[in-house]
Amino acid sequence: MPELEQEVGSMIIETLNLDGLGVHDIDPEQPLFGDGLGLDSIDALELSLAISRRYGVQIHADDDVIDVFASLRSLSEFIRDNRQR
């Protein structure tokens, strides 16, 4: 798993308190919301906050958030392309 994906995966687990889950339990292609990890809109806000603090990226709904949060891979790519720090 690429380094950034591991880092973002750990951030998701820490931010959302997903106890009992390790980075390697997250399939990078698996959806984060709904059927996959089963995250919901409250989690999306929490994650957007963690991402803005850590990487200086603000998530906008018109960034096509469904795509950004589609999987660990898509989220990591979005962060890689937009990070300020």
Place this chain on the structure above:
Amino acid sequence: MKRFPLLVPRDPGMWIFDHQGGLTQSEFLHRVHSLADELPARRHAVMLTKGRREFLIAFCAAMMRGQTALLPVNDTDGAVAELAGSFPDSYAMLDAARTLTLESVAVGSLPASDGGHVDFPDIPADHVAAILQTSGSTGEPRAHEKTWGEMVIGARRWQERFAIDATDYLVATVPAQHMFGFEASIMLPLQTGAGVYGGQPFYPADIAGALGLANDPTLITTPVHLRACTRGTVDWPLIRRIICSTARLDSRLAEQCEAKMRVRVSEIFGSTETGAIASRRTAVADRWRCLDGINVELRDSVAYIRYSESGGAVRLDDTIEVVDKSRFDLRGRPTDMVKIAGKRASMTDLSLRLNRIDGIEDGVLLCCETPDDDIDRLIALVVAPTLSTRQIRSRLAREIDPVFLPRRVFHVTRLPRNATGKLSAHDARILVDRLTRR
């Protein structure tokens, strides 16, 4: 019969704001009239519009046709089918066309119409304007009818408490289908002429962008959004006031938010049954002050609110301590009911649904306050040797609203039930503490 205006006129400038340019009241009414002409001759319109601008157009067109707006608790296919089943003579209003089993009208696809004079219509006070749903303690949905007259009087109470007029501009992060969102972002702009943002911003950066579209914005939001706004790194424009509801606002969060966003944060206490009842400035006050025309009273230690206009009384689920007829302290809510992100459910009903899943031998859902603050999430204790956490969550997701899905699922060999099979909250808590310390 008494009638109330559909829309209170304001100056000719923008009324609905968005990043594409927005609508004046006259442009808005032209769209309402042309949509009203297109609507099927049915009694109930299921409001599935997500945009606030589309909701306003659809709602007003339904009012002009003498129809009733049905506000679903969520837009899952199940919820829509259930609603249409309870109200057979219904069709759906959508932002844009999509496939639905129900007959539907797409509001967004309507062509813009010409200018020219347009009437500001009146609606009879006794017309049933909307039906909202709540889940009762058995989990069965209950329908609450709202007449146009009571919604208008409700909006005037808000107007009086917060001194809102046509110079205001309202931005709401809550859906219009929820009672708080319906009162604050639909009825309030219709009845005061205050400008309104045409969408529903979600992320802090979107919220800041929407607030920046006009002067003196008011943010209508929830504790979850306020927390994200307060802790994030977005720059905030000058905000006139924040009005928060749907879940209890933590006073520390209210304080931090006031400091960071340089604005007063008011919290509303209310329910789907009653609409807004009282408000307080949570950072500095514990005590609730009733809106104008609403009183509280205790009868045989049961709390009621009484409307001065109609004399009607509604029983409250919450335990309150009455200070005088217009002030009270809140002392908690019945333990079986949980409220997350403005949605209410019975813990007993949620646990029943968990136990109906094949492979769950025994299980219970518990409400667990997160250590760092204010937002309740659920956890599950299950005896289910053959099911993974993911399987349990995904099967439960077909049954219950996603906000009630357990954040964590603990597999145990048995639940600490007593001899009568009852699981006490105390014993469950001890088990959870042990599991989470591990």
